[in-house]
Amino acid sequence: MDAAYNLARWLVRNPHDAEDLAQEAMTRAIKFFSGFRGGDPRAWLLTIVRNTCFTWLSRNHAKDLAEFDEETHSPGANPIAINAPGISSHGNQSSNPAPADPETMAIAEAEGARVRRALGELPVIFREAVVMRELEGMSYKEIADVTEVSIGTVMSRLARGRDRLRALLVESVRMNPERQGEPIP
Amino acid sequence: MTCQESARLLPGYFDSELDLVHTLEVEDHLRTCAACGAVLEGDRALRTTIARSNLRYAAPPTVVRNVRAAVANAFPRETRTRRWTWEWSFAAAALLFLSVITWKVLPVKTPANTAVLADEAIADHIRALMPGHLSDVESTDQHTVKPWFDGKLDFAPPVENFTAQGFPLIGGRLDYLDHHPAAALVYQRRKHFISVFLLPATGEADRAESHETQLGYNVISWKKSAMNYWLVSDLNPTELEELAKLLRGEN
Numbered sequence: 244m245d246a247a248y249n250l251a252r253w254l255v256r257n258p259h260d261a262e263d264l265a266q267e268a269m270t271r272a273i274k275f276f277s278g279f280r281g282g283d284p285r286a287w288l289l290t291i292v293r294n295t296c297f298t299w300l301s302r303n304h305a306k307d308l309a310e311f312d313e314e315t316h317s318p319g320a321n322p323i324a325i326n327a328p329g330i331s332s333h334g335n336q337s338s339n340p341a342p343a344d345p346e347t348m349a350i351a352e353a354e355g356a357r358v359r360r361a362l363g364e365l366p367v368i369f370r371e372a373v374v375m376r377e378l379e380g381m382s383y384k385e386i387a388d389v390t391e392v393s394i395g396t397v398m399s400r401l402a403r404g405r406d407r408l409r410a411l412l413v414e415s416v417r418m419n420p421e422r423q424g425e426p427i428p
Numbered sequence: 429m430t431c432q433e434s435a436r437l438l439p440g441y442f443d444s445e446l447d448l449v450h451t452l453e454v455e456d457h458l459r460t461c462a463a464c465g466a467v468l469e470g471d472r473a474l475r476t477t478i479a480r481s482n483l484r485y486a487a488p489p490t491v492v493r494n495v496r497a498a499v500a501n502a503f504p505r506e507t508r509t510r511r512w513t514w515e516w517s518f519a520a521a522a523l524l525f526l527s528v529i530t531w532k533v534l535p536v537k538t539p540a541n542t543a544v545l546a547d548e549a550i551a552d553h554i555r556a557l558m559p560g561h562l563s564d565v566e567s568t569d570q571h572t573v574k575p576w577f578d579g580k581l582d583f584a585p586p587v588e589n590f591t592a593q594g595f596p597l598i599g600g601r602l603d604y605l606d607h608h609p610a611a612a613l614v615y616q617r618r619k620h621f622i623s624v625f626l627l628p629a630t631g632e633a634d635r636a637e638s639h640e641t642q643l644g645y646n647v648i649s650w651k652k653s654a655m656n657y658w659l660v661s662d663l664n665p666t667e668l669e670e671l672a673k674l675l676r677g678e679n
Contacts, residue, residue, distance in 0.1 A: 244495060248487035262491055269495045273502045347466070350473040355481035362483060376443065377475060378484045383445045394445075402439040409470050412477075 244269070246285060246379055247292045253374045254296040255304075256363055268295040286381075289389045293371070300367070349416040350409055361411040369404030376401055429457040434464045442471050545606055545658070546640040546647040552603050553623040553645065553660040556612065562621065563599025563614050573600045577611050585611035585626040586655070590674050595622070605658065615671060617663050622671060625658035637672065639665065648672045 247269055252261035268291045353361075362370060371390065375381045387394045434457045440446040441454040458465050556562050565576040574587040580602055589597040595615045603612040603625060610627040635651035646668050648659040657675060661668055 244487045244492060245484070248491055249485045252485040258485075258488075261485075262488055265487065266491050266494055269491075270498045273495075273498050276502070347469050347473045350470060350477055353477050355483075358477055358481040359483055362478075373478075374483075377478045383440070383443065398439050398445070399436070401443070402435075405439065405471055405474055409474055412474075 247288055249378060250289055250292050250371070250374060251296050253362070253370060253378075254293070254367065255299060260299065260303075264295050264299055265292060268292040271295070283385060283388070286385050286388045289375075290391075293389055346409065346413050349413050353412045353416060357412060357415050361408055361415060364411055365404055365407055369400055369407060372397060372400040373404045373408065429453050431457075431461060431464060434458075434461065435467070438464060438467060439471070442468060542638055542649065543640060543642075546642060546649065546660075548605055549623070549625055549647060549649075549658045549660045550642055550645045552605060552612070552625070556601065556603070556614075556623060557621060562601070564601040566599040568597050570597060573597065573613070576600060577602075581609055581611055583611075583628045585613070587613060588675070590615065590671070593670070593674055595671050595674065606656075617661075617667055617671070620661055620663040622659060622661035622663060622668065624671075624675065625656075625660070627656050629654050629656045641665075650676075652676060 248261060248265040251265040251268065252258065255261050255264060269288070272288050272291050362373065365373065368390075372386060375386045375389065381389075383394045383397045386397045390397070392400075434454055437446060437450055437454050441451060446454065458468065565573055567573050567576075568589060568591065570587045570589045574584070577585055577587075577600065587597070587600070591597070595617055598614040598616050598621070600614065601612045603610045603623075605625050605627055608627050610625045613624040613626065615622040615624060629651045634653075635649075637648060637650040640647040640649075645660055645662055646665045648657075648665075648668055650657050650672070657672075659668055659672055659675075
């Protein structure tokens with residue numbers, strides 16, 4: 244039940260709608276339980292949650308989904324991560340850059356509130372991939388089943404989601420290096 | 429592997445989702461490429477940070493309560509029981525049907541576990557072919573090989589040399605098949621090795637010969653005089669059959 248709510252909460256990004264949608268999805272799952280053809284029940288439930296949320300997004304936040312199309316179809320749409328100085332500047336160093344890498348340090352030290360905000364800023368298809376992988380611990384196969392794409396697509400979405408998330412965190416730390424002191428919700 | 433390929437596979441590597449071959453290729457690349465290593469480090473830091481940040485939302489109590497109520501509504505007690513009974517009787521019927529099939533149809537040709545044992549015998553044979561495993565005692569002399577098994581097995585396997593018929597005895601080794609220690613005799617035909625597994629059979633009547641082919645290996649097995657015979661080789665079935673006949677003393 245937490246998995247269903249968590250996914251809905253991250254897809255629609257506000258607690259009230261998430262509550263309604265998770266509940267709607269689970270009620271629907273119960274009603275159509277006879278349609279369940281074996282397999283992983285969690286993946287099945289999450290598929291329904293996801294469909295419910297996407298329908299809601301297309302009605303209420305169509306631009307979230309428009310952004311999604313653009314992201315899928317233009318492979319070069321990720322300039323921040325590709326040009327991130329922390330990565331490219333290491334191209335000619337021979338060994339062991341990791342411990343001193345300022346980008347990695349920034350990421351490792353980012354606080355909860357910053358991470359939460361950055362994940363919320365990701366385009367929805369990258370966000371859902373990261374949520375299912377990192378928060379729910381799902382395998383590529385399970386994510387592929389729920390999102391109805393190939394395992395290869397899951398892998399590339401995760402890669403770009405993480406690239407983007409890293410870049411957002413680094414940028415957020417650079418713009419505002421002071422600890423914000425706001426409580427982690 | 430180029431950086432481009434590595435970048436494509438890196439998330440899979442990071443999530444332990446790659447097959448062995450690709451995992452090794454990525455590891456190889458990572459040894460020499462600092463840039464890809466930095467990306468991996470970044471992913472690791474990100475994962476730790478995410479894990480530390482408690483990003484997962486728990487379902488609010490109202491949702492939990494409402495869903496529980498919906499479940500109780502949808503499956504009242506009687507319905508649930510009837511449902512289960514119906515599903516269980518279906519499962520029982522399917523199981524019965526399956527066991528009848530297995531019992532009635534399969535044993536006509538081969539007992540149900542022949543394929544499983546053939547698999548095991550092939551695995552033993554392949555492992556034996558890896559360098560240095562073929563025989564524990566190397567001798568073309570049956571009078572050396574046979575006594576070698578004394579004290580190592582609780583039965584005395586029949587050992588014969590068929591050099592004259594084109595199947596020289598190479599040696600013997602201890603093996604394990606069907607949960608029992610087994611004698612494995614090694615014969616050779618040209619460049620092909622043949623493992624002959626011998627193990628005592630429990631009760632019942634003799635079993636006629638059965639043939640299997642798996643992974644390019646041919647297996648012939650039978651049971652005679654309270655002894656199970658398993659022949660495994662990449663040799664063609666016809667010639668393998670010759671050895672089978674020699675072992676049974678039919679030529």
